[in-house]
Amino acid sequence: MSGSSQTLRQRFETSPFFSHLGFEILDAGKDVILLKLPIKKYLLNTNQTVHGGVYATMLDNIMSLAVRKAVEKDIVTVNMNINFLAPVKEGDIVASAKILHQGYRIVTCESEMYSHEDVLLAKGTGTFKVKKST
Template sequence: MAQKVLDAQPFSRLVRARITRFGEGAATLEIAAREELRQQNGFLHGGVLAYAADNSITFAAGTTLGPAVLTSGFSIQYVRPATGAELVAHAVVVHTGRRQATVRCELFSVAQGRDGADGGGADARTLCAIAQGTVLSTA
């Protein structure tokens, strides 16, 4: 169901975002690092990271507040450029009130895809940004 909601967002379809974890106060969003999502130096564009943080934060909050939620605000700190084959944004609710949730998100650049397409072993994950946001229930 979470992927259906994500697919209903035209921009999410544009970046080809996938929800790979959803439930129990957490959500993980993944995006393949395609050429058209990069900036002039070859890194994933900061706007793509901000989108991933915003959506994973909101989906995580939705697991505790219900499906009718909107991001009230979030901040993001870029730690290092995202250079991998995939971006993974993992968000976890740190506090939920009656109508509001506070959520932290870590964004990782992954050197290879989850399927091990290059024949290598475990994925090499590098922290590239940290975000925190507040999500409000609209119900």
């Protein structure tokens, strides 16, 4: 793993919010980033399925990982759209992301989230602003 990938992994994995939810970076290699989330009871809503906010958080995190890896700078999410496609109650969720367009200050990314049974749960797109170096 390259130095920048290792730094990226360490930065996310030491984030209190990231680790509290239980995210695990499965792969942060050259061409792919995979994020896993084991489903725990505290992630379920009143329907006993994973809460939509968890879907949104996971998609935002995987896209943020992909964008930060591409630009190697701090970023902020400026827009995110999600299509919720299927519920899930147990097992693991895995998400991936890819860059659709990378400009100097704005990056657009796409993400997908799957169940442990390979069911497409959600798709997301996001627009991210690259922060100025200080």
